[in-house]
Amino acid sequence: MEAFQQAIAERVAEQQRHHGKAQFFWVWGALLAMTAIEVYLTYQNLQPVRMLTILMGLSLVKAALIIGFFMHMKYEISQMKWLTMCALVVCLALMMIFFPDALRILSLGVK
Amino acid sequence: MAEVTLPHDMPAVYEPSLFGTYSKKIGMWLFLMSDSLTFGAILYAYSYGRISTPNWPTPFHSESIVNATIMTAFLLTSSLTMVLAVRASANGDAKAQRLWLLATMACGIGFVVLHGREWSKLIAEGLTLPVFPKLPGHAAVGEFANVAQTVQQFPATFFGLTGLHMLHVTLGVVYLGVVALRRNFIPVLLVFWLAAWLGTPSYSPFHYGAHVLLAAAVVCSIVLWLKPKVYDPSDVEVAGLYWHFVDLVWMFIFPLVYLMSAKIL
Numbered sequence: 001m002e003a004f005q006q007a008i009a010e011r012v013a014e015q016q017r018h019h020g021k022a023q024f025f026w027v028w029g030a031l032l033a034m035t036a037i038e039v040y041l042t043y044q045n046l047q048p049v050r051m052l053t054i055l056m057g058l059s060l061v062k063a064a065l066i067i068g069f070f071m072h073m074k075y076e077i078s079q080m081k082w083l084t085m086c087a088l089v090v091c092l093a094l095m096m097i098f099f100p101d102a103l104r105i106l107s108l109g110v111k
Numbered sequence: 112m113a114e115v116t117l118p119h120d121m122p123a124v125y126e127p128s129l130f131g132t133y134s135k136k137i138g139m140w141l142f143l144m145s146d147s148l149t150f151g152a153i154l155y156a157y158s159y160g161r162i163s164t165p166n167w168p169t170p171f172h173s174e175s176i177v178n179a180t181i182m183t184a185f186l187l188t189s190s191l192t193m194v195l196a197v198r199a200s201a202n203g204d205a206k207a208q209r210l211w212l213l214a215t216m217a218c219g220i221g222f223v224v225l226h227g228r229e230w231s232k233l234i235a236e237g238l239t240l241p242v243f244p245k246l247p248g249h250a251a252v253g254e255f256a257n258v259a260q261t262v263q264q265f266p267a268t269f270f271g272l273t274g275l276h277m278l279h280v281t282l283g284v285v286y287l288g289v290v291a292l293r294r295n296f297i298p299v300l301l302v303f304w305l306a307a308w309l310g311t312p313s314y315s316p317f318h319y320g321a322h323v324l325l326a327a328a329v330v331c332s333i334v335l336w337l338k339p340k341v342y343d344p345s346d347v348e349v350a351g352l353y354w355h356f357v358d359l360v361w362m363f364i365f366p367l368v369y370l371m372s373a374k375i376l
Contacts, residue, residue: 021198028191035183035365039176042370055366062362070194070355072348077131080140088144092151099155102162 027069034058139349143356146279150360153272154367160264161371168258168265169372170238175229179369182225183361186280189218190358193287193351200347208347212291215354219284226277227317230270234316238266244314269368276364278323279357285327290342290350294335300328 038058041051068074073081130137161167171179196211234243237256259266288296307321 021195024191024194024198028187031187031190032184035180035187038366038370039180042176042373043375045375048371052371055370059362059366063359066190066355066359066362070190070358071352080130080132083130084140084144088147091144091148095151095155098159099162102159105163 023069027065031062031065034062133345135345135349136352139352143352146356147360150275150363153268153275154363157268157272157367160268164262164264166262167372168262169374170255170258170265171369171373173373175233176369176373178225178229179365182222182229183365185218185222185225186358186361189215189222190355192218193354197344197348197351200344209291212287212347216284216287216291219280219287219354223277223280223284226273226280230273231315231317238269240266240270243316244318246314272364272368276357276360279360281323282327283354283357285324285331286350286353289331289335290346293342294339297328297332297335300324300331304328 038055041054046054067085073085128134128137192211192214196208196215199207199211233239233255235246238259285296285300288300292299301324304321304324307317307324311318311321
């Protein structure tokens with residue numbers, strides 16, 4: 001079992017050797033910059049729908065950077081990337097089925 | 112049923128994983144996917160409530176937005192220090208790994224303290240839930256008291272969503288503490304518990320919430336005494352996955368809950 005643990009540790013170390021330290025600082029800087037843009041846009045009096053679209057767009061980019069670089073998904077094999085991410089996105093997207101109901105309440109008025 | 116006996120000295124043969132990685136990591140990814148659905152469902156419920164409520168309040172003044180922005184910076188910085196801890200661990204630099212893990216924990220504690228301060232301020236101003244203890248001799252009047260009475264979904268979803276996230280951050284700090292300090296972390300955790308319990312007034316939800324740390328100390332003690340081990344690079348990487356996920360979830364809570372509810376004068 002020790003040999004197996006050793007093999008895992010070596011594999012992790014091998015994966016990590018491909019990651020330059022600088023790229024993590026770039027990603028961190030990009031995430032902070034996008035957060036600053038979000039806060040700036042908050043005070044620009046945009047229409048709520050446009051505002052929501054931009055904020056969610058930026059949040060998705062930030063999420064992709066965190067998953068890809070910080071969580072190392074970028075360096076996983078394609079089965080791992082596609083199976084996990086597709087399953088997650090499909091499940092989350094399916095929850096949108098409830099939104100038309102929320103709009104229906106708005107047009108009918110809450111009884 | 113057929114029985115097969117393998118001799119102890121026989122080298123184990125492992126079939127390569129479909130996902131090209133070790134089982135601990137796949138297990139953590141599966142947990143994170145299920146937790147994503149938990150947070151996703153709550154975020155959708157929040158959005159549903161917001162769409163179906165015409166007079167949804169936008170009560171957060173710039174002070175709250177600045178506070179939440181600093182909290183976001185703390186979490187983003189903690190993700191950077193975490194990834195540096197994983198790298199140090201993979202390079203066999205135990206000292207750097209421990210230091211980066213402690214830096215990550217410090218950022219996480221900073222986040223929780225700022226969040227707790229924000230909650231306490233909102234509760235004092237009248238944004239509260241029926242389950243929270245009543246503030247003695249204090250009748251809240253003003254904007255937030257009005258919000259809590261007219262749109263009850265607002266405090267319910269706000270405290271539910273941010274409270275669940277705060278719990279995740281707190282447990283993440285405990286997880287990293289165990290990986291960084293192992294058994295030495297238990298007395299530190301008990302000091303945190305006493306400080307949080309005795310340092311908050313009896314009418315604060317954190318006075319009771321602090322017992323999460325006591326429960327965590329008991330669970331960690333059992334785990335560390337029953338199965339003591341030196342955590343290897345794969346353990347640090349798996350802990351990192353959990354920590355980055357906590358950061359990732361906040362990237363959606365921050366704009367949806369705070370920025371979209373900012374008071375624009």
